[in-house]
Amino acid sequence: MRVLPGVQAHCLAVGFFVLMSAISAGCGVNAPPESKPKPTDALTTGATESPNAGNARLPFAQPVIRSLRSSRDSDWFREITADSGLNFTYRDGSESGFYQLLESVGGGVSAIDFDQDGWQDLCFAGGGAIHRQNDSLTVTGRHQALYRNSGGSFLTDVTALCGLQAGQLYTHGTLTTDIDTDGFPDLIIAGYRGLQVWWNAGDGSFLETSARHGVVSDRWNITVAAGDIDRDSLVDLYVLTYADWTPDLARVCHNDQRLKDICGPTGFPGTRDLLLRSDGHRFHDATDQAQLVAGNRGLGIVSADIDQNGHLDFFVVNDVEENQLYLNSGTLPLKEDGVLAGVAYSSTGQREGSMGVDLGDFDGDELADLWYTNYSHQDNSLLRNEHNNGFLHYADITGLSGVSRKWVGFGTGFSDFDCDGWPDLYVINGHVAYERLDSPYFQPPQLFRNDRGQRFTDVTDIGGAYFEHSRSGRGSACVDWNNDGAMDLVVVHQNEPVSLLQNQNAAESWIRVRLIARNTERTATGAKVSVRTSERMLTQWIISGGSYLSSNDRRLLFSLPDEESVTVTVTWLGGMSQTHRLPPGNYTIIEGGRAYATP
Numbered sequence: 001m002r003v004l005p006g007v008q009a010h011c012l013a014v015g016f017f018v019l020m021s022a023i024s025a026g027c028g029v030n031a032p033p034e035s036k037p038k039p040t041d042a043l044t045t046g047a048t049e050s051p052n053a054g055n056a057r058l059p060f061a062q063p064v065i066r067s068l069r070s071s072r073d074s075d076w077f078r079e080i081t082a083d084s085g086l087n088f089t090y091r092d093g094s095e096s097g098f099y100q101l102l103e104s105v106g107g108g109v110s111a112i113d114f115d116q117d118g119w120q121d122l123c124f125a126g127g128g129a130i131h132r133q134n135d136s137l138t139v140t141g142r143h144q145a146l147y148r149n150s151g152g153s154f155l156t157d158v159t160a161l162c163g164l165q166a167g168q169l170y171t172h173g174t175l176t177t178d179i180d181t182d183g184f185p186d187l188i189i190a191g192y193r194g195l196q197v198w199w200n201a202g203d204g205s206f207l208e209t210s211a212r213h214g215v216v217s218d219r220w221n222i223t224v225a226a227g228d229i230d231r232d233s234l235v236d237l238y239v240l241t242y243a244d245w246t247p248d249l250a251r252v253c254h255n256d257q258r259l260k261d262i263c264g265p266t267g268f269p270g271t272r273d274l275l276l277r278s279d280g281h282r283f284h285d286a287t288d289q290a291q292l293v294a295g296n297r298g299l300g301i302v303s304a305d306i307d308q309n310g311h312l313d314f315f316v317v318n319d320v321e322e323n324q325l326y327l328n329s330g331t332l333p334l335k336e337d338g339v340l341a342g343v344a345y346s347s348t349g350q351r352e353g354s355m356g357v358d359l360g361d362f363d364g365d366e367l368a369d370l371w372y373t374n375y376s377h378q379d380n381s382l383l384r385n386e387h388n389n390g391f392l393h394y395a396d397i398t399g400l401s402g403v404s405r406k407w408v409g410f411g412t413g414f415s416d417f418d419c420d421g422w423p424d425l426y427v428i429n430g431h432v433a434y435e436r437l438d439s440p441y442f443q444p445p446q447l448f449r450n451d452r453g454q455r456f457t458d459v460t461d462i463g464g465a466y467f468e469h470s471r472s473g474r475g476s477a478c479v480d481w482n483n484d485g486a487m488d489l490v491v492v493h494q495n496e497p498v499s500l501l502q503n504q505n506a507a508e509s510w511i512r513v514r515l516i517a518r519n520t521e522r523t524a525t526g527a528k529v530s531v532r533t534s535e536r537m538l539t540q541w542i543i544s545g546g547s548y549l550s551s552n553d554r555r556l557l558f559s560l561p562d563e564e565s566v567t568v569t570v571t572w573l574g575g576m577s578q579t580h581r582l583p584p585g586n587y588t589i590i591e592g593g594r595a596y597a598t599p
Contacts, residue, residue, distance in 0.1 A: 075464035076417055076447065077489065077501040084481075085155045086122070088145045089497050090474070093130040093170070094434075098137060099262050100130055100247050102170065102192060104432035105299075106410065106474025108223065108549025109490050109498065110174040112185050114162075114200055118586075118599055119149040120479045120553055122490060123187055124498060128170030130247060137247035139192055143167030144174070152482030155500075163205045169194045173223025173475075173549035179213065179235050179278075181522040190221035190239065214282035219271050220245060225303040225545035227312040227525035229277070229328060231574055235521045237283060238314055239274035240298040255436045262433055265319050265353075270295040273316070275334075291333035296321045300357035301545040305526040306368050307388050310575040312526045315343065317354035317372045340390065343370060343383055347393035352378050353408075356548035360414030360423045361539040362398075363453035366530065368541060369394075373409025373427055373548075376439040380404050380412075380427065399455040400425075400448065407443045408432060410548045411476025415487045419507035419559040421538055422450035428491055428548075430472030442470040445491070466491075466501055479553040483586075485510035487557060492550075507559035509584040511566060514555045514598065515542060518591040519574055523554060526573035531558045531566050560584055568595070 071078045081087075090107040093100070107125035114121050126142035143165045147155040159165055171191035179186045179197065187198040187206070195217050197210040210216060220242045229236045245268045253263035275290040276283035297319040306313040311328035318324070322344040326334040338344035346352050353375030362369050367385035374380055379401045383391035395401045404427060411428035418424060429443035447463040448456040460467050472494040478487045486503035493499070511531065515524035524542045531538040540556045560566060563584055571577045572591050580587075580595040589595040 071465055073504070075462055075504055076459070077464035077466060078504055079464065079466045079499055080502045081497065081500045084500050086147060086498060086500050087157070088124050088147070089495060090125065090492050091127040091129065091142055092494050093128055093139070094495065096130045096132070098130050098132070098247070098249070099253070099260055100137065101243070101245055101262055101265065101268070102130065102139065102247065104262055105172050105222065105242070106494055106549065107172055107492055108174045108475030108547070109477045109492050110176045110187060110551035111477050111479040111490075111553045112176040112187065112551070114146070114185055115148065115204060116184065119152060119483065120481055121149045122147045122155065122479070123174055124492065125171040125174050125189055125191075125475070125549065126167055128167075128192075132249070135249060137249055139170045139247060141167045141169040141171060141191065144171060144189060149481060152484070161204070163207065164198060166208060169196055171196070172221070173240070174551060175224045175226060175544070176551040176554065177226035177235055177544065178522050181233065181235065183522065188215065188224045188226070188237070190223050192220050193218050195221055195224070195239065214284065215276060217241070217274055219274075222298055223301065223545065223549050225301045225314065227303045227544050228521040228573065229275075229312050231311070231330070231520050233518075233520055234278040234280055236278055237276040238301065238303065239276065240301045240316065241271045241273050242299065242319070243268035243297050244271050255433055257435055257437055259435050261435060265297055270297040270318065270321055273298055286332060289332045291336070292326075293324060293336060296324065299355045300372060300548060302357050302359050303525060303544045304359050304368060304541045305528065305573060306359070308528075310573060312573060315357065315359070315370060317357045319355070320351050320353050322351055323354065342391045342393075346378065346381065347396070352381070354381070355408075355410045356412035356427070358413040358546045359541060359543055362414065362423055362450060364422070364536060366537055366539045371412065371414065371425065373404070373412050376406060376408050376431070378405065380409055399457065403458055404429070404446060406439055407446075408439065410474045411491060411550065413476070413478055413547045413552065415478045416557075416559050417447070417487060417503060417505060418449060419486055419505050419510070421533070421535070421559050421561065422452055424448060424450045425456060426489065428473035428476045430474065430494060440470070441472055443472070444470045445473060464501065466499060471496060475549040476547055477550040477552045478547075480512075480555070480557055485512070485557065485559070487553070509560045509563040510558060511560060511568070511582060511584050512555050512557045512586045513568065514588045515570065516588060516590045517572060519572065519576070524572065524591070528571040529556050530569045530571070532569070533561055533566050534564065535561050
């Protein structure tokens with residue numbers, strides 16, 4: 001293990017512990033290709049001035065507050081942003097008033113224990129700005145932010161101290177991975193016309209090494225998923241890209257109020273994603289070898305062993321394009337199986353505007369189900385795994401049809417927020433168009449309780465005061481920031497401070513599992529963990545990607561019905577499994593080795 005040099009150790013001690021007080025999926029205003037344009041749909045009109053030119057735009061008004069009530073003990077969450085010391089805002093560049101598609105995508109957050117002290121730190125993409133130079137537009141970046149977690153009591157901004165203040169790239173997605181398998185988690189940040197690799201030096205500092213590692217892309221990069229696609233113990237990368245788009249002053253669109261607004265995505269072709277394979281020193285482009293589709297407008301990705309054959313797969317959701325399910329047999333090319341698997345289109349056979357995505361076992365059958373959010377006037381999609389015989393749409397069966405149809409969903413995921421052993425769902429909403437009549441820019445978040453795998457019940461009204469506000473939300477991550485055994489939420493908004501929501505529910509007892517792989521890349525993406533309790537089997541997966549532009553806490557947390565020991569079975573990528581009998585607590589499990597308690 002590397003140690004802190006004396007000077008840096010002193011700086012870290014002072015800096016860390018001084019307490020300092022789409023467009024996206026359907027994210028467009030354009031009509032989907034399969035439907036005829038309505039009179040109120042956005043129209044590309046050329047360089048004429050918009051009727052609302054010079055007027056204050058809706059994003060600069062205050063978000064809608066439906067009530068000013070204080071936190072209640074019965075609420076699932078309490079917002080603790082101010083008390084935690086967290087103070088950061090993602091900027092999308094809309095303040096310049098140029099109505100560019102780039103403004104709509106937003107940014108994400110990564111949970112990362114960068115200093116390996118057992119407490120999850122947080123890294124936020126910064127976004128950027130759009131400037132006019134004569135008759136053209138230029139895009140500049142804003143630096144990301146890293147907040148160190150001091151024992152679950154305070155978050156301290158250590159961005160400059162750790163060397164992460166570079167901001168040349170307009171950024172969106174953030175990924176936590178261990179790019180060189182040295183035990184110190186690294187960061188990969190995706191953005192418009194570039195990628196950043198922030199290598200964790202292990203002494204509290206990061207170095208930008210994208211050129212050295214060969215992680216280069218001049219496309220509109222949205223986010224990255226990581227894992228070992230060929231089981232050579234090295235991290236490979238899937239780079240999700242969006243549209244073939246450049247800033248353009250001459251392109252002007254109008255919305256259903258005949259006011260100037262962002263031009264939708266359907267006017268711009270999708271671009272080809274990238275698959276980068278590692279040789280242990282650098283990454284090499286294997287896109288052609290993998291036979292990725294020629295182009296798609298990607299906004300969400302999750303990687304896991306979806307078909308349970310021992311190899312890492314990828315599920316990609318797109319903006320008004322069919323989705324892709326890339327199944328991996330162990331050798332390239334990957335097999336694109338989205339249509340045959342039933343995940344490419346909506347339940348009515350239409351392309352959807354899709355953004356956030358996650359994977360989990362909602363019905364307790366130990367199989368990986370899929371979930372993703374969609375544009376307004378479309379239902380969010382719950383896909384039940386039919387025992388690896390494809391997927392069936394289950395939103396209507398489980399009570400999820402219609403409940404989000406007015407909104408545009410982004411950050412999302414499965415998590416057992418009420419600690420009953422069944423994964424619940426949350427959705428962070430927010431429009432991408434500014435002044436439409438049919439769906440507002442600021443939208444409420446939503447919370448759904450899983451009723452024993454049969455239905456989901458809308459419990460937004462007991463979510464907490466945060467859920468009484470309407471915002472334009474984007475990225476989000478589930479993370480147990482205070483290590484109390486209940487999963488918390490971090491949410492990123494457009495041009496508003498981020499929020500930290502602390503879970504007020506408490507499990508009777510719980511077990512947390514961190515995996516370290518040996519035969520595949522160290523972070524064990526693709527591994528499956530099953531916990532046998534006195535009542536039933538609980539199942540989760542180590543994934544990469546998920547939610548929207550964000551990385552969740554990679555430690556798997558299981559709520560238990562009692563304090564007795566449970567049987568924990570880990571199925572590693574490749575198929576090898578091992579079983580441990582463990583009492584409640586925190587554990588690290590090493591592939592082919594022992595399970596040991598961690599503080």
